[in-house]
Amino acid sequence: MMQAASEPLIFELSSPGRSGCSLPELDVPPADIPQDMLRHDLPLPEVSEIDVVRHYVRLSQLNHAVDIGFYPLGSCTMKYNPKVNDAAAQLSGFVHTHPYQPADTTQGNLCLLYELQQALCAISGFDAVALQPAAGAQGELAGVLIIRAYHQAHADQRRKVILIPDSAHGTNPASTAMCGYQTVEIKSDARGNVDLEDLRAHCSHGVVGMMLTNPNTLGLFDEHVCEVAEMVHRCGGLMYGDGANLNAIMGIVRPADLGFDVMHFNLHKTFSTPHGGGGPGAGPVGVTARLAEYLPGPVVVRAAAPAPDSSDPQDAGRRFELHWPEHTVGRVKSFYGNFAVLVRAYTYIRMLGADGLREVSQAAVLNANYLRCKLQSTYRLAVDRTCMHEFVLAGPPPDARGVHTIDIAKRLIDLGHSHPPTVYFPLIVPEALMIEPTETESQETLDQFAADMIQIAAEAQADPQLLLDAPHHTPVRRLDEVRAARQPVVRYEAQPTKEEHGEPAHHR
Amino acid sequence: MSYVPLTETGRRDMLSTVGVSSVDELFTDVPRQYRYPHIELPPPLSEMEVLRELQRLSETNADLQHIVSFLGAGAYQHFLPSVVNHITARSEFCTAYTPYQAEISQGTLQAMFEYQSMICALTGMEVANASHYDGATALAEGVLMAYNVLRGQRHKAILSPAIHPEYRAVVRTYVQGLDIEIVADDALANDTRLPERIDDDTFCVAVQNPNFFGELQDMDALRALAEAAHARRALLIVVGYPIALALLQPPGAYGCDIAVGEAQPLGNALNYGGPYIGYFACRQQHVHKMAGRLVGQTVDVGGKRGFVLTLSAREQHIKRERATSNICTNQALCALACAVYMSSLGPAGLRRVAELCYHKAHYLARGIAQLRGYDMVTSRPFFNEFVIRCPMPVRDINATLLRHGIIGGLDLSQVGQDLGPDRWTDREMLLCATEVHTRRMLDQMIHALEQAS
Numbered sequence: 039m040m041q042a043a044s045e046p047l048i049f050e051l052s053s054p055g056r057s058g059c060s061l062p063e064l065d066v067p068p069a070d071i072p073q074d075m076l077r078h079d080l081p082l083p084e085v086s087e088i089d090v091v092r093h094y095v096r097l098s099q100l101n102h103a104v105d106i107g108f109y110p111l112g113s114c115t116m117k118y119n120p121k122v123n124d125a126a127a128q129l130s131g132f133v134h135t136h137p138y139q140p141a142d143t144t145q146g147n148l149c150l151l152y153e154l155q156q157a158l159c160a161i162s163g164f165d166a167v168a169l170q171p172a173a174g175a176q177g178e179l180a181g182v183l184i185i186r187a188y189h190q191a192h193a194d195q196r197r198k199v200i201l202i203p204d205s206a207h208g209t210n211p212a213s214t215a216m217c218g219y220q221t222v223e224i225k226s227d228a229r230g231n232v233d234l235e236d237l238r239a240h241c242s243h244g245v246v247g248m249m250l251t252n253p254n255t256l257g258l259f260d261e262h263v264c265e266v267a268e269m270v271h272r273c274g275g276l277m278y279g280d281g282a283n284l285n286a287i288m289g290i291v292r293p294a295d296l297g298f299d300v301m302h303f304n305l306h307k308t309f310s311t312p313h314g315g316g317g318p319g320a321g322p323v324g325v326t327a328r329l330a331e332y333l334p335g336p337v338v339v340r341a342a343a344p345a346p347d348s349s350d351p352q353d354a355g356r357r358f359e360l361h362w363p364e365h366t367v368g369r370v371k372s373f374y375g376n377f378a379v380l381v382r383a384y385t386y387i388r389m390l391g392a393d394g395l396r397e398v399s400q401a402a403v404l405n406a407n408y409l410r411c412k413l414q415s416t417y418r419l420a421v422d423r424t425c426m427h428e429f430v431l432a433g434p435p436p437d438a439r440g441v442h443t444i445d446i447a448k449r450l451i452d453l454g455h456s457h458p459p460t461v462y463f464p465l466i467v468p469e470a471l472m473i474e475p476t477e478t479e480s481q482e483t484l485d486q487f488a489a490d491m492i493q494i495a496a497e498a499q500a501d502p503q504l505l506l507d508a509p510h511h512t513p514v515r516r517l518d519e520v521r522a523a524r525q526p527v528v529r530y531e532a533q534p535t536k537e538e539h540g541e542p543a544h545h546r
Numbered sequence: 547m548s549y550v551p552l553t554e555t556g557r558r559d560m561l562s563t564v565g566v567s568s569v570d571e572l573f574t575d576v577p578r579q580y581r582y583p584h585i586e587l588p589p590p591l592s593e594m595e596v597l598r599e600l601q602r603l604s605e606t607n608a609d610l611q612h613i614v615s616f617l618g619a620g621a622y623q624h625f626l627p628s629v630v631n632h633i634t635a636r637s638e639f640c641t642a643y644t645p646y647q648a649e650i651s652q653g654t655l656q657a658m659f660e661y662q663s664m665i666c667a668l669t670g671m672e673v674a675n676a677s678h679y680d681g682a683t684a685l686a687e688g689v690l691m692a693y694n695v696l697r698g699q700r701h702k703a704i705l706s707p708a709i710h711p712e713y714r715a716v717v718r719t720y721v722q723g724l725d726i727e728i729v730a731d732d733a734l735a736n737d738t739r740l741p742e743r744i745d746d747d748t749f750c751v752a753v754q755n756p757n758f759f760g761e762l763q764d765m766d767a768l769r770a771l772a773e774a775a776h777a778r779r780a781l782l783i784v785v786g787y788p789i790a791l792a793l794l795q796p797p798g799a800y801g802c803d804i805a806v807g808e809a810q811p812l813g814n815a816l817n818y819g820g821p822y823i824g825y826f827a828c829r830q831q832h833v834h835k836m837a838g839r840l841v842g843q844t845v846d847v848g849g850k851r852g853f854v855l856t857l858s859a860r861e862q863h864i865k866r867e868r869a870t871s872n873i874c875t876n877q878a879l880c881a882l883a884c885a886v887y888m889s890s891l892g893p894a895g896l897r898r899v900a901e902l903c904y905h906k907a908h909y910l911a912r913g914i915a916q917l918r919g920y921d922m923v924t925s926r927p928f929f930n931e932f933v934i935r936c937p938m939p940v941r942d943i944n945a946t947l948l949r950h951g952i953i954g955g956l957d958l959s960q961v962g963q964d965l966g967p968d969r970w971t972d973r974e975m976l977l978c979a980t981e982v983h984t985r986r987m988l989d990q991m992i993h994a995l996e997q998a999s
Contacts, residue, residue, distance in 0.1 A: 044652075044850060044851065044852075045656065047656070047659070047660060047663075048660050048885070048889050049660070049663065056892070057891075057894055057895055058627070058629070058889065058890040058891070058892060058895070059627050059890050059892070059895045061625075061895060061898050061902065061981065062902070062981065062984075064901070064905055065984060065985040066905055066906055066909035066985050066988065067905075067909065068901075068905050069904065069905050069908035069909070069912075071793070071901075071904060072762070072927050074765050075762060075765060075794050075795055075927070076793065076794065076795070077792075077793065077794055077795045077796060077799070079893075080667065080668070080792055080893035080896065080897065081667045081893070082664055082667055082668070082888055082889075082891075082896065083888075083889050083892065084892045084893065085889055085892065087627075087629060087890065089889075090629050090633075090886060090889045090890050091629055091632070091633070093889070094633040094636075094657065094882075094885075094886055094889075095633070095636070097652070097653040097656055097657055098633070098638035098639050099638060100650075100651075100652035100653035100656070101638040101639065101642045101650065101651055101652070101653035101654055102642060102647070102650040102651065103640075103641040103642040104637075104641035104642070105637030105638070105641045106637070106638065106641075109643070111643060111646070114643055114644075116643060117549075118549055119640075119641055120547075120549055122593045122596060122597060124635070125597060126596070126597065129601060129604040130604065130609050130611050131603075131604030131606075131607045131609045132600075132604045132607070132817070132818065133815045133816065133817055134609050134610040134611045134815065134816060135607050135608070135609065135610065135816060135817075135818040136610060136615055136617045136621055136623070136816050136818070136953070137621050137816070137818055137819030138619060138621070138956055138961075139607075139608060139615070139617065139953060140944065140948070140953070143607060143608035143948070143953065144607050144608070144818065145606050146603040146604050146605065146606035146607040147607055147818050149603060149606070150600075150603055157587055160586045160587055161585055161587075163583070172679035172680070172683070172820070172821070173679065173873075173874070173875040173876070174874075174875065175862075175872040175873055175874055175875065176679065176683070176872075176873075178872060179720075179872060182723075183719065183723065186722075186723055207863075208861075208862040208863035208864070208865075208869070208874075209862050209863075209872045209874060211862075211866040211867035211869075212862035212865070212866060212867065212869040212871065212872035213872045214867060215867045215868070215869065215870075216690075216720070216723065216724075216871070216872055217722075217723035217724075218723035218724050218725070219723065220867075221866075221867040258575070259573075259575035260575075263577075264577055287576070288585075289582070289583070289585050290573055290576055290581065290582065291576045291580045291581060291582075291583065292580065292583050292585075295580040295583065296577070296580065306875070310549075312640040312641050312879075313640075313641065313642065313643040313644075313875075314639070314640050314642075314877075314879030314880075314882075315639050315640070315642045315643065315644070315645065315651075315654040315657075315658075315878040315879055315882065316643060316645070316654070316676070316839065316875060316876055316878035317677070317821075317875045317876045317877045317878045317879065318679075318821030318823075318875075318876075318877045318878075318879060318880060334719070367719060368715055368716070368718055368719035368722070369682075369712060369715045369716050369719055370683070370716065370719055370720075371679050371680050371682055371683050371716060371820070372620060372680050372681065372682040372710070372712040372713065372716065372808075372819065372822070373620075373621070373680075373712070373818070373819025373820055373822075374818065374819050374820070375819070375820055376679075376820040376821040377817050377818040377819055377821075378817045378820065378821055379820075379821060381600070385596055385600060387587065388588065388590070388596045388600075389547050389590060389591060389593065389596050390547065390548050390590055391587055391588065391589050391590030391591075392584075392585035392586070392587040393590070394547065394548040394590050395548075395585070395587075396582075396585075397548045397550055398549075398550065400569045400572075401548070401550040401552055403569070403572050403573070404552070404557070404560055404561070404564070404569050404572065405552075405560075407564045407572055408560040408563055408564055410564075411563050411565070412563065424574070424575070447647065451647065451649055451650055457647060457650065458647055460646075461646075463863070477548070477549075477550050478549050478550065478551065479551070480552070480556075481552065481553075481559070509649050509650075512649040512650060513649075513852075514648070514649055514652060514846040514850055514851075515649065515846045515847050515848060515850075516649070516846060516847050517649070517844050517845070517846045517852045517854050518844045518845055518846070518847075519844065519854050519856070521844045521845065522842040522843070522844035522854050522856040523842070523856050523857055523859070526833065526842050526856060526857060527842055527843040527844075528659075528662055528673050528674075528833070528840055528841065528842050528856070529659075529663040529666045529672070529673065529674065530659070530660070530663035
C-alpha cells in the first residue's frame with residue numbers, strides 16, 4: 039500500500055494557462071471595480087482537472103487510515119467509521135442549509151440537534167448539553183469558563199487554582215491557562231490513581247476545580263474517583279471530566295453519577311465520526327442542572343407553540359428553536375457547532391441504541407485487556423492492573439539495549455499491518471507506548487498485532503539495527519525533524535530561475 | 547448494530563486469555579452502586595430505517611438546492627467543483643488522524659503544506675497554519691497571539707464594530723478570563739476613528755475587509771491604520787473573505803500582521819454552519835507565537851524531500867500550561883477541500899468567481915435601489931453583500947418572499963443579540979449574491995421585493 043514514489047507539489051505541476059474548472063458566463067452587465075483595490079498577481083497553481091485528481095489521489099495513497107488497517111493510537115479511539123454516518127451527513131437537506139435560515143425552514147436540523155443533546159444527556163447523566171464546541175479542546179475551554187462563571191456568580195473570586203493529575207492531556211493545563219487560572223499538578227499513586235494524600239494537601243479554598251480524565255490516560259478507571267470528587271467538592275471546587283475516554287464506559291457508568299459537574303464529549307472518538315486527518319471533530323459539553331444556565335449558546339430547546347403547518351404527524355406539536363442560556367459564558371464559535379459531524383454522531387447513536395453502546399464499551403475493554411495479556415510477558419506494563427479501553431506499556435522490552443519506543447513504532451510501520459500506538463504519552467511513563475485497539479477490531483487483527491509486537495521484541499535483541507533504521511519500505515524514511523524546526527520551510531516558494539519554474543518536480 | 551466483530555466463541559476464548567469468566571469482571575473498579583445504569587434512548591434502528599428517518603428529517607428543511615437564498619453574513623453558497631468531494635471522501639484522507647507518524651502520513655502532510663502555501667499566496671502573508679475551527683475562532687486566536695507577541699504587557703484590543711458580530715462575541719468569550727479589554731466596537735460611527743483609539747496599552751487593532759456589511763475599506767485608510775498601529779508597536783489583524791482576496795489587494799500588501807478569516811467559501815458546503823475552517827496567516831517573525839498545527843518541509847535520512855509537523859514546541863502537548871492556545875484537532879479535512887478547490891480553480895478561476903460575485907451583487911443592488919420604498923444603505927464600494935432599508939419590517943418582507951420560494955436577506959436586527967442592544971431597526975436587510983445566482987434568480991428577487999412592499 040505504501041510503495042508509491044514521492045509526489046511533486048501541486049505548485050510544481052503548474053503550467054501557465056491551464057485550468058481545472060468551468061464557470062458560467064457573466065449574464066448581467068458588469069459594474070465598475072475600484073482599480074486601486076485590485077491585486078495584480080495570485081501565485082496559485084495552474085493545473086487541469088486530471089492533474090488535480092491524480093495528484094490528490096496519489097497523495098492519499100501515502101497515508102495510513104482506519105479503512106486501510108489497524109490504528110491502535112492510544113487516546114484517539116480510532117474505531118471504524120460506519121459509512122451510513124457519511125451517507126446521512128451528505129443528505130441534501132442537511133448539506134444545503136444556511137445557518138441564518140428562519141427556524142421554520144430548518145426544523146429538521148433543530149430536531150436532530152435537540153435529540154442529540156438529549157441522547158448525550160442520557161448517556162452521561164448530565165442535565166444539559168451544548169453542542170457548539172468544535173473539538174475536545176474547545177469543549178474544555180467552554181467547560182472551564184462555565185466553572186469560572188459559576189464561581190463569579192457566587193462572588194467567589196479568590197479561587198485561582200485548577201488541580202490536574204500528572205497523567206493529564208496537555209490540553210487540560212493549556213485550557214486552564216486560557217482562562218487565566220494556574221495549574222497545580224497532582225501526583226499519581228503506584229496503582230495509577232490520583233494520589234489521595236497529594237490531593238488532600240492541595241485542596242483549599244483557592245481551588246477552582248479539578249480536571250480529571252476517567253478512565254485516565256493510563257487506561258485505568260480511578261479506584262477512588264468518588265472520593266476524589268468529594269474532596270474537591272468539599273473545598274468548594276467543581277469537577278471537570280475530560281471525556282476523551284468515554285468509549286470505555288458507555289452504559290457502564292454515567293460520569294455525572296461519579297460526581298463530575300462538567301464534561302466534554304469527543305464525538306469524533308466515541309461516536310465514530312471520521313477523524314479527517316486531524317479534524318473536523320466535535321466537542322459538546324455537558325453539565326449538571328446547577329450549571330445549565332452558564333452553557334455556551336445558543337442551544338436548542340422545544341418551543342412552546344407547535345409548528346404552524348407541520349404536515350407530518352410524527353412532528354405534530356413539536357417545534358424547536360434556538361435559546362440563550364441566561365448566564366451563558368457566550369459563544370465559542372460562530373453558528374451552532376460542526377453540524378455535519380453532529381449528524382454523523384446522531385446517526386451512530388440511532389443505529390446502536392443503549393444496548394449497542396454498552397456492547398461497544400464492553401468489547402472495547404475486552405479487546406484492550408486481551409491485547410494487554412498477550413503482550414505483558416514480553417513488554418512491561420506501566421501499571422499491572424485490569425485496564426479499560428487502552429493500556430500503556432513502559433517502553434521496549436527490558437533486555438533490548440539501545441532501542442527506544444520510537445524504534446518499535448517505526449518497525450511496526452515496516453511490518454505493514456498497523457499504525458503505531460501513541461508514543462511518549464502519558465508523560466509520567468518514560469518511553470510510553472499507549473495502545474487502544476477499540477471495539478471494532480477482530481480477534482484476528484489483535485492476534486496479528488500481538489505477533490508483530492512480539493517479533494519486534496525478538497528483533498530488538500537479535501538485530502537492533504533493523505529497528506534503528508526502520509522504516510525501510512515507506513515513501514520517505516525517517517525525517518529530519520530538527521532541520522524542519524531550525525530552518526523552517528512552511529510554504530512553497532517558486533524557484534527563481536525560469537527553467538525550474540513550472541517544471542515538474544525534481545526529486546531530491 | 548454495534549459494529550463489533552467478535553464471535554461468541556472468540557469472546558469466550560479472549561475472556562479465558564484474560565483470565566476472567568465474564569466481561570463484567572473487567573469493570574469491578576467501577577463503583578457498584580452506579581454500575582450498569584438505565585440509559586433512556588430510542589430503540590436501535592437498522593441502516594435502512596435510520597436512513598429513512600434522517601432523510602425525512604432532512605426533508606423538513608428548506609433545501610437551498612431547491613429554493614433561492616440571498617443569505618451570506620459569514621456563510622456563503624459557492625459552486626463546488628465535483629473533484630472536491632471526490633477527494634475529501636477518500637478513506638485514506640478522511641479516516642486518518644493527525645499525522646503523528648510522518649512516514650505513513652505524507653499524503654495529509656503534503657496536502658496541508660500545499661494548503662498553507664495557498665493561504666500564504668492568497669493573503670500575501672509569509673506563514674499560514676494548518677487551520678482553526680472557523681473564522682471567528684481564528685480571530686480570537688489572532689487576538690490572543692497579538693497579546694502574547696506583546697508579552698501580555700498590554701491590555702487593549704481594538705475591534706472594529708464592522709467585524710461580524712458573532713466573531714466579536716467569540717473574541718469576548720475567549721478573553722473573559724484574561725486581563726484584556728475589548729474596545730471600540732460599541733458603535734459603528736467609530737469605524738473611521740480607529741487610528742485615534744490606538745494607545746500605548748493597545749496590543750492589536752482588528753478590522754474586517756470586506757466588512758460584515760460587505761463594504762470595501764479604503765486602501766489609504768487601511769495603510770494609515772497599519773502605520774498608526776505599528777507606530778505604537780501594536781499589530782494589525784485583518785479578517786478577510788477568501789473569494790474577495792482573489793480579486794482584491796491582499797492584507798499582506800497593506801501592512802497586516804495577522805490575516806484571518808472564514809475559508810468555508812473555498813470548497814466547503816454550507817452544512818448549517820459547520821464544519822467550517824478558519825484560515826490563519828502571519829509574518830515569519832511571529833511564527834513562534836502562532837497557535838495550531840504547522841507542517842514543514844524537510845528531508846529524510848536518504849536526503850529525499852518529506853513533510854513533518856513542525857515547531858511543535860509552541861503547542862499544548864509540549865508546553866502545557868505555558869502554551870498560548872489549547873488547539874490540537876482542527877479542521878484538516880476542510881483544509882484539504884480548500885486545497886483541492888483552489889487547485890481546481892487556479893488563479894484565473896478563482897478571480898472569475900470573485901468577479902461573478904461582484905457583478906451579480908451590484909446588478910441586484912441596482913435593481914433594488916430603483917424600487918419604490920427601498921433604499922440602499924450601503925454607500926461605500928462593496929464586494930458581494932450590501933444593506934438595504936425596506937419599507938416595512940424585514941420579518942414581514944421575508945415571510946412574503948418565502949411564499950414566493952425565496953429566502954431573503956438577513957434581518958440585521960436579529961444578529962448579534964448576544965452582544966447587547968443592537969443598532970439596527972427592524973427594516974435593514976443584508977443581502978448577498980454569488981456566482982450561484984443567475985440573472986433570472988436576481989430578477990425574480992427584485993420582482994418579489996417589489997410585490998412584497
